[in-house]
Every structure is written in C-alpha cells, then in structure tokens.
Amino acid sequence: MLQQKRNANLLHPTGPLSRLHVNDEDRTAFQCAVFSGLKIYPVIDNLTSYGSLELAFSRKQPNPSAERSTNDDQRTFLSETLRDKEVSDGCRAYTGILGALYSGPYKVVLIDEPEAFLHPPLARLGQANC
Numbered sequence: 001m002l003q004q005k006r007n008a009n010l011l012h013p014t015g016p017l018s019r020l021h022v023n024d025e026d027r028t029a030f031q032c033a034v035f036s037g038l039k040i041y042p043v044i045d046n047l048t049s050y051g052s053l054e055l056a057f058s059r060k061q062p063n064p065s066a067e068r069s070t071n072d073d074q075r076t077f078l079s080e081t082l083r084d085k086e087v088s089d090g091c092r093a094y095t096g097i098l099g100a101l102y103s104g105p106y107k108v109v110l111i112d113e114p115e116a117f118l119h120p121p122l123a124r125l126g127q128a129n130c
Contacts, residue, residue: 002016002017002042002055002092002095002096002099002100007051007052008021008046008051008052008053010022016099016100016103016104017044017053017054017055017099017103018053019103019104020044020099020102020103021044021046021053021067021068022068024064024065024067026102026103027044027064027067027102028064029102030042030098030099030102030103031043031061031062033098033102034094034095034098035061037094037122038057038091038094038095038122039059040057040058040059040082040087040091041057041058041059041060041061041062042055042056042057042095042099043055043056043057043058043062043067043077043078043081044056044067045078045081046068046070047070047074047075047078048078054083054084055084055095055099056078056081056082056083056084057081057082057084057086057087057091057095058077058080058081058082060077060080062077063077090122093114094122097111097114
C-alpha cells in the first residue's frame with residue numbers, strides 16, 4: 001500500500017509517494033492507470049499535514065503542473081478530494097499495487113495475495129488507455 005510519508009525528503013526521494021510526487025511523467029501514468037480501473041484519480045496531498053505526503057482521491061483530473069504547488073487552486077482542489085480512509089480496501093490495494101509499479105525502476109515487485117482485495121475485473125484489467 002502507499003502509506004503516508006512523514007518528513008518526506010523531496011530532494012532525494014526514497015519512498016513510492018515521494019518518487020511519484022517529484023516525477024510528473026510517472027505520476028501522470030500512475031493516475032491514468034488507476035483511473036482506467038476505478039474512475040477516480042489518486043492524488044498526492046502535500047498540504048494537509050506539514051512535511052507529509054498523503055494519498056487522496058479525486059473524481060476530477062488533477063492538473064500536473066499545479067500538483068506540487070501550494071497555491072490557492074491546489075488547496076481548493078485538495079479540499080474536495082476523498083481521503084485514503086474514505087475509499088474501500090480494494091481501491092487502496094489496487095492503487096497501492098500500481099503505485100509500487102509506477103514509482104521506481106524495480107526489477108521485481110512481490111505482491112502477496114493480490115486477489116485478496118481486488119475485484120475480479122480489476123485483477124484482469126489490461127493496459128490503461130490515456
């Protein structure tokens with residue numbers, strides 16, 4: 001799963017959320033892949049808890065050029081998102097798996113019991129079309 005990252009070092013990102021947050025291309029591909037299955041976009045909230053990155057979900061497509069900003073538009077956008085705990089375990093599991101796959105150049109990603117929370121259509125979903 002994509003856990004909240006406290007004291008995120010964005011100069012030298014180490015965790016999946018940090019790496020996705022600083023890489024617009026990977027984050028956009030990740031959001032597209034999640035949207036193709038869930039019809040909601042995962043967004044990385046960098047404003048709610050100072051120094052932390054948290055996962056949220058939006059029905060509206062995020063603006064890639066504004067996502068890392070702290071301007072009024074971004075604050076308004078984030079205030080209208082669903083918090084991580086407001087979506088189902090299946091949504092979080094699906095997002096977590098895709099987040100791990102899109103957040104770094106891993107050669108191997110081990111997933112223990114991927115079918116445990118995934119709905120069958122999500123488990124079989126192919127390439128995202130964005």
